[in-house]
Amino acid sequence: MHSPFPRSKTQMENYTKVAETSMPFARRYLPPKPFEALKMMRDFSKEVAEITDEHGSLLDFIDDADKVADAEEDVKRRDRMKERLMRLREAAFRMEDVIDEYCIRVKEKQPQHGPRWAASLSKTVHSIKTFILRLQIACKIPDEKSVVRDEKVGFERQYFLEKKLNSSRENKNVTFNQLRMDPLFMKEEEVVGLAEPTERLTDWLAMGREERTVISVVGIAGVGKTTLAKHVFDRVHQYFECHALITVSQSYTVEELLRDLVRKLCKERKEDPPCKISTMDRGFLIEEVRDRLHKKRYVVLFDDVWNEKFWDDIQSALIDDKNKSRIIITTRLEKVAVFCKKSSFVKVHKLEEPLKDDSFRLFCRKAFKYGSSGGCPEELKDISLEIVRKCKGLPLAIVAIGGVLSQKDDSEKEWRLFSQNLSSELKRNPDLNIITKIIGLSYDNLPSHLRLCLLYFGMYPKDYEIESERLVRQWVAEGFVTHEEGKTLEEVAHEYLLGLVRRSLVQVSSFSMKGKVKKCRVHDLIHDMIRTKVKDTCFGEYIGGGHDQSESSESVRRLTIQANNDLNRRIKRSHIRSIIVIPGKKEELLSVHLVKKIPKDYILLKVLDFEDCGLLCVPKKLGNLIYLRYLSFRGTQIKVLPKSIGKLVNLETLDIRQTQVCKVPKEIKKLRKLRHLLTPDSVSSSIEWKDIGGMTRLQKIPQVRMEGDGVAIREVGKLKQLRVLRVLCFGGEHITLLFSSINEMEHLQALRIEKSDDRNVVDLTTTSIISELRKLFLDLKLEKLPNWIPQLLHLERLTLRHSDLTNDPLESLKDMPSLLVLSLSHAYEGKTLHFQPGGFKKLRKLNLEHLWNLNSILMDETALQSLEHLNLKGLDELRTVPDGLQHLKKLKFLLVLSMPTLFVKEIDRIGKDQHWSINYGYM
Template structure:
């Protein structure tokens, strides 16, 4: 009887196995179909987004397109989810044990336990929804072919009631803060060369480019100088033929001339010829306001003839590369319009807000100052918010309400919605691939400075970076960021010594525009300190400034960012892997995270995991299941050992992991600790950045295994012993892509011989060597691409500058911790042609520095720290005419006293804009204060 029972079960299992196979075959076909649907939807959305933006601009236009776009987007979300679910099923199905597979085939359990059934059901439901969306679209009064052809392209010239009309009618006494740029532009127009000169005025929306151009255009000196003047609004929708015709008509009207006949009926060649002939003998001024595209230059270059009469063109634009592109065809001067300084911003605010009295009541000064600061020097924001406040009672309570509810006011108040419209134009004009990148700035809290690498790595993990030319993704992502900066949408906060952008931010008011777009697009939900509840429905990302009591639930979420500085709720961490199984980005940087759940490896799709500056000390072994992980950021964590399972991550590209002891006294060898890696590190075949690796843990075997990491571009290796020298040289020589190398010895007296490195990496740009060296390796002076060199502990008895001076691209030179054990350094004329920064720190015997006249002419920063024998200021510093910063820390008192104002050596440094003294106040790394020595650089 038992055998009969077993036979019956086996028969059922066989039956269900056949059903399973049939189901699998059907799902595969449906899966391919729905992937094609997604591509079609995404292609349509690229242009449909622009149509939806057009709808918002056009008053009274039917909302049908916007609704239809929203439905399409949500359908695309569902398709993306089911694709990721299917891919996860495919990858994991072979890992199930035979026992689990058998259970899934038992009647009554199969359809509940097998995820394939759920996927098949979801696909059918999506296809049904797409059919309904198509039916609804047929009721709308628009043609989808018009969307694809771009008939809804951009904005038109301002009309009555349009907020962009205001700059044309601002009285002279209402203009604040433009006096200096106005005078500069007027001089450009009426003085100088007789050649045709084009002036590009560039800056973000709302900065006052049109206001400035109009007041320059109407300036009495300009009117007298140019008898032929025309002010043309271009905007995003224009016909060049119409613009040039309008220009000619205005010229003719002002000079009482007859308009040339037949302009409209001429072919293009004859039309351009007619325009050139008309302008041939005239001294003219034409302003093209609000130019958006580079091709505009190509369209006007043949018509606007250079007739040696001192004619001028002014172009205003939000886009730097548009401003620069005119250089191909014209003599160009680019004027970057700056934001208002605080005093001018306050003056403009008071003029707009308090009208006749122009003075702020005492009780409102503090609140008004805060509001002006939030406007960030943007004239349009100041005018808009000032106009709103002018209608309110002059009471603290009323103004506090406006300040606290500014986001809501921006969306509903007529004074501020116009501001939002103008700033939105720049976002709406973005290419589709940059819109998601721009929206990412709304994820970060207000006034947050964003690290470039952090941001671009998140873009890459989300799949925003499209690499069609097989270039490094980092290179493409930086191009995307540069484009946003060029379009005046993103501000640069900090730049590195090499000129690369280090951090960025967006204007607070621009961020409000982004947040509005994010909500419309279900891009991200912000959880903030105001207790805002979690959005019900679709949201692709969570930005958590403060956790609420609500339980986060959204299986389609792709990214979570934790900015909350408090303890993380247990329910959030416990449910992370089960509730957000499609996550690609998870960022805990600077949070109080203490540990990761053991089942972290269930986040199958995770590509970016940022644990930097958290309290995490151990990674779970399941981390080895994150097969798609590209970035694992463990900077400033006390993770000192990685599990061997990490070596399974064949797609891992970036692994920065270290801890720096800022809490204690500085020691070059022990200030930074790295990580121990297990045997098998050669499996990380995609790894591009690894720092810092503890070499003494794995020894020569580990160093030799590094040869397998052929993609490595940055390597930091610590605790290197002398006997590792030859093996390390052989490994480095195999790394042809290496751009940054950091080697630190195990102990101060450990001598590392690097001379056997006969052919160094050809692309090496950064080199840090902290070790005793028998001599300066011959290959270092031949590193033609080197931009940064830091030497420490090397104890060279001879001046190393003589060997290093020919490095053609060196920008920064650091000699630290007795890198040089002699008494005198000599910077020779002709050496270090591009050097910008020099740092001399803890050189115990250094007592004098010679700088030849005309040497180091490009040097901008010079720092001295804890050089006890350097008691007399080098007089040759007077020869460094381009030096912008001179810093001293822990230097002998007699040197510091000599450069104080009135001191005998103050004259040597009086030409330097910033001279700074650092004084220690405790034993910790950051226990110090800074004070400045007054100088007169322009005296």
């Protein structure tokens, strides 16, 4: 029988130490009256639920109050409001801290396992500690709720929140509509840099189908949507029997919109509007519009539409008599254009490309009285070009800044000083802060969760390209993402990112082949707006890199630190939840003082990101960071992960890619919440796979080496949430075990199987995969294509390597509905590949490499009609150009590498007159 007490002096000292460390908390938070303490504990769960709800309500209140403060014109009054809001934000921080402390230290804390006597004692100590922690939290809750209520009531009384909020919205709309007038009254000769989109839109308006068509111009604020649409409208409206231009406000009413349309149509025909138009209801107004448009070919421009339901409100009035009538809509929101598809044909022009060569001409037109680039004084040319570059091709900025400089003396010194302080000028100059106001409307129009996601771009420098995977995992760790049934949090976060892209707030730097965002950034002027919001809301702070921190608050939630900064500024450590370290110069190493400071002073961190910084070793006290959810050492110089990594029980993402770490400590198995284990390939051999099966939330893991006993794949088979699986050293004896495990992984999206050195044939025809696979990579000798591959309806990328197939695989693969990329390398022993009629409808990239016997490729006229990239490498017997290459209308790039001389000469001759470009591998 085991004793319930420790057997050794050392064990006794350890348990005594645990109990003693809890006592100061008890002495500090124990209420003076025991009955009050018992009541607190009885109502504890209810109190936690209430403070959680109240925290959400407080954030909504702060959001509305912030808009009121921003709209306040009296500077002193606005500053007082902001100061009071700061106290509310700090209260919100404390409430969030209480909720986090409950979730992590009480709700999910479990006693440690061990021998029965130790487990019993551990459970007792755990119960005592949990009681003390619950009591500690219970004592905090009433104080925080009281502070919040007092501050909220005080703010409402002092500033009449609801009335002010409605007033601020009206004022903002009035201001915005005033700012929009200029583009509507521009003369044709004043329009710069829109020749190509003008021709496209003119063609859409004049030509095309008989049915009513909606033409949407979508783009970022200030990119010139209104200028383009009005310019085209002016060019074509004379060819329509009726025309009208309507400016749509954010707070429009359908009735007023219809009245405006009736008045415009009456004015055009020199008629008086109906005398009772001001009292007509929606039904009568719709009939009035339809009567005036009946049997007439019309064009209507609706400028600046924000609400996706706008088309539902207006479409029934815009009669479709099949006479080539057209509606033009300008909007920042792609979903507005998409919404129109439900009952109309739609054409969408994304005005994404900034002005390039025309930027300087537009600037000179505004800045100098001569109105062209030729009017720029020689001594101001360099500094003018510098200012134009800072505008990043955004017409709104170019026009506004040019207008301000037109009022200054032609002094090179004065203009250079203006350029150096451009960010400050954008904030304080009333003629320039209209830029921020216009851009800021997009921010104000976002739901609260997307605002938080957008603000996160302010944690990175200007022009910083962020990998979408990194960004969404940080959003998840921050708690910005709400769970949706049937989706992972990361999948929901990707939808959030796409929402920001479709609102023209985030620019995509690169897409995947399927069109998924891979890297993204925000425009410099949007970044300026975000940085202002970040500072005003205490969302975060950027330290180092020349940023002006004179106005920054002590209470911030997140820090971005330049690598060479020691973090000596005065900041309330208890509020910090995220630290992102940005690389300095290449030769600079990360401050040792900073590295030691983080796990000692900022123990409540949720996000800690050292990516690409000169970090040499992991902080010794890393295990202190028990709240941590996201930890990245990617691209650093670390060599070892400490055993204390096992203490980070809330960790969801661990990224050690591109480091010198070659072994993962066995303590990793304690991280039961880990979803993304991202490591160098060399790490896989060090993992004790027998312990991995308990980490059931894992979605991404290192490559798995198949061993003789199959333990690794059995354990991996328990990971039901796995999205990516790479198997090495696969042998024929493992077939049944591997595929039975794979079929348990209902969420698996990418599978890569690589055989060991022996080249024996692997028979996969007796297996099958019932899955949602998107990517499949087989490096095996097959000889015969498995019949289950063509049945993978969602497969987008297929790679076959060293397969030595004897039959043409194209016959089986040609009808796969989702296939985008096909790669065959050492995969086929035949002499001919035949792409049959209508085959590979969606294929965009085709790689054919080292097919030793291949001497002819046939492409039927209707095959491969989406192909954009064709790579031909090491096809030693292929002397002639693929028959049918001329039919590939969408082909853009042809890579020809290590090909026979005769082939190169022929493709070079043919390629001179084609729409695609050729790369011979040395360009």
